[in-house]
Amino acid sequence: MNVELTDLTRRFGRTTAVSGVTLEAGPGVFGLLGPNGAGKTSLLRMMATVIPPTSGRLRLLGRDPGSYAPRREVRRKLGYLPQSLGYYPGFTVADFVEYFALLKDMPPGRVPAAVAAAIEQVGLGDRARAKLRTLSGGMLRRAGIAQAIVNDPDLLLLDEPTAGLDPEQRVAFRGLLREFGQRATVIVSTHLVEDVGAACTEVALMEQGRIVFHGTPAELTARGEGSGAAGDAPLERGYSAVLAAARSVPAARA
């Protein structure tokens, strides 16, 4: 298993963002669904080794990222797209992707080819020498995805990757996700249910820091059948039904 989380908890002061999450994920595309504030981003940041868990056990790519050497090894094989991607306005797309390839400790000789491949994969080849400040929001998002995949990661963590992408780009991006999912563990945090239905092999639904559903998209869809839950698509109705059930048993959550 590339990701093993056992009773993982993260608190910020008195707020518990992630509460006792236990999860395993191997190769494939894993969707993390949930409403705003459910704890998806905090969970992803822990898996990206940006923040440590308050308690619980975290193993990534078979290593404990709590100490320096394994953490560095994990980070070499990690791709991460944060929710809000900061960028250097004066960098070109190629500079930006190359910068993070170097920070990922890639062998310098391999960097130019990897940068070119990543930029082409996200369809930014014609804007590779454009300054980031001149790009649209969707293009910036794709530049962010390019830096995440430049090292051909074994673990790819994407926080709201399709935000700002137009429908055509989203379709192409889902294809890229499926391609990566053949050999790597891809975890996608999103609130767009259709992304999960189209690209994910497994899905977890978070609510108030907890996993309230874990299964396949088909199983999530089945939860909505005959429930009368709101939603335009079967998967959306499954999502709504699971959330409604989780919210109706606050005592059980406590």
Next chain:
Amino acid sequence: MSGTDAGPPDVDLGRVWLAVAAQVWRREPGWAERAARRLLRSPGLARALVTTPSLLLGWLIATAVVLAAGAVATLGTGTPYVPLLAPAVAAAGIAYAYGPGIDPAWELSRSMAVSDRMVLLVRALAVFGLNAALGLAASAASGVTAAVTFGWLVPMTAACALALAAATLAKSANVGVAVGLAGWVITVLSGNAAAGRLTTAVTDSALVLPYLAFAVCCGAIAAYATRITRGTS
């Protein structure tokens, strides 16, 4: 992008294009980055160093202008302003070397194999070194005595360490600058009140040890604030 339809059957045009693009798009490192690569033995760290916000051209020009103005004021009035300005300018530079809100891709950088703690250390040392060099040049140009020319280096170390500790603890460059500047102003005014001279803070040799002790304490705080938390049980 296989592109094999239009080309000879044994040539993968997609791969050819990627090889061409790799060469066309690659960024040639400047002399500073090449030197940093040799010194640090890490291309990633070298690139992180040359993107330090407080080492960018605009910031360096501003630093040089402030110190040059101090040198001119010293020549005009006889009061050694450069030794009083240099620690404050360096402290601001250190606080603005790395951190959330200052480094645009800070969140992303924290997930990288090149540790952000190492990036902070290398950037802070580079900013300190460059400010020390600029300050020494300005101080020498202002024609003050040798004691005053070099006397501010230790207080500058303390002011920089204070700014770094505050910035890392508060995770805010602005807090670092505010605390560093406030600390230095209080020190200068206290020296003035005690001995009647504005330059007491940089000329009194009895203060060297306290400055160094203070700098070590602040360095320890910064190291603690940026420690690698085990975080798993």
